[in-house]
Amino acid sequence: MLPPVYQPTEQLLKLDKGVITQTGSNKGSKLDNFTPNFQEDFTLLLPNKYQIQYNDIEKSYTITPKINLFEIGISEEPGVTAISTTFGPLSSKPLLRERSLSLDIYALLGISGGLGCTLTHTLVIPLDVVKTRMQTNPGEYNGVFDGAATITREEGIGALLLGTQATIVGYLWYGISVYPSYAFFKRFIASSLLSPAFAVAHANDVALVAGALASVIASLGLTPLEACRIRAVAQPELYRDAG
Template sequence: WGRRGGASSSLAVAKADANARGSILPNAASDSPIYPKDLPPSMVETLSELLPSQYVASYDSSAQSYALSPSVDLFSVEIDDEYGPDALATPFGPVSSVPLRRELPDISPDIYALFGLSGGLGCALTHTVVVPLDVVKTRLQTDPDAYDGVLDGAVTIARDEGPAALLLGTQATIAGYLWYGVSVYPSYSWFKHVLAKDILPPEVAAVHANDVAIIAGALSAVVASLGLTPLEAARIRTVADPDTYRAGGVLGALTAIADEGGGVRTRGGG
């Protein structure tokens, strides 16, 4: 639009359309379009055509703003389920007329049980799959001079002690991580629910949702570690000294460790 004649002609068309459709412009004598100043005047008419035929953009002198006339029925565009029956139309879209509320779900014992079952099976399975890697890792930590690396450690253990040696500590691993999964997931959900609903004020819990999740996760990890730590100690002893601890299984290893002193079973637990 480099020529004033073209712009003036289009603006005249827009004014005529405005007068015909209900005073879209605030002042028929004004050269200012109803849209941003940097918008070509010819687009005033084009954008108006985007409105459904039953609506016009009318200027409200009391509010000094433009609005669709008649008012938009929000139910006709199927948003009442999300915003409520008293939703309000704004230039930025529909807005609920009441503050947004989010109710915390009440988790039933059955759901907690499913959390525990799923977590226990998942943790036990995934950690059992990597038992051979755990065996090599533990040997490298307890006797680093005997092996040149992970691959050499696996080959040496299988050659000198038999392939079954790569499965040392499997019982303790299954028991430990079965307990870990059974306890950590339900307790995380429970701690999160209690913190957000019973301990902290709602406005604090809503603003600090991430902090609530972190605290709940830390507390649930403490609960899970109380059972995992003794079993992990039994696993490490069985892998590091199979001649002493393998024959008795996980219970025998725990008993032998307990005989050494009451605090040995939870050493490393904090």
């Protein structure tokens, strides 16, 4: 389905010259019509009326009957049209494994990450307060619900929001830093430090290393603020008013 210029025709012919004359049908819905491996009959990948044909003049594969190309307004650039086909707007060009990221994309990753992390961690601040108290004062509470009730009764409902400032600032920084850093390191390692073939074969390892490096950067800002949060929760008489 790729245009001739993008087809690895010579390599395909070396692998299997029989594909030039191969035909097939995907009509019906019986299991027998679908082979275990589509390489045995690649025409099963096409809608019923289409077949593959080798063009000796263009030295490439074509689909019959001919597919009418048309332009539609789908493109990354505003106002620029893209060539579409029966099989969708992406079928006229090779697929890319990764898209390049500009500074505005990194900024959007940081903004969305910061807002997401801040929102989720702010919602669980009361639970975090009880958890911290249970860790710093073991045996004082009989579970999470007893801890929440005791803290509210003895210190007021506002005590369940101790450390809010540090939580918001800390996880705002965490989200702003970790998501863009992960995207950057993942692409930098794959494109600059490793060969493309090695990076593809070890994509999971690249992602793990990129995530670890991004977490280190995020933790450099989060750790001091977590220390402030824990002090504010564990020793409110000293740190509550300090902010």
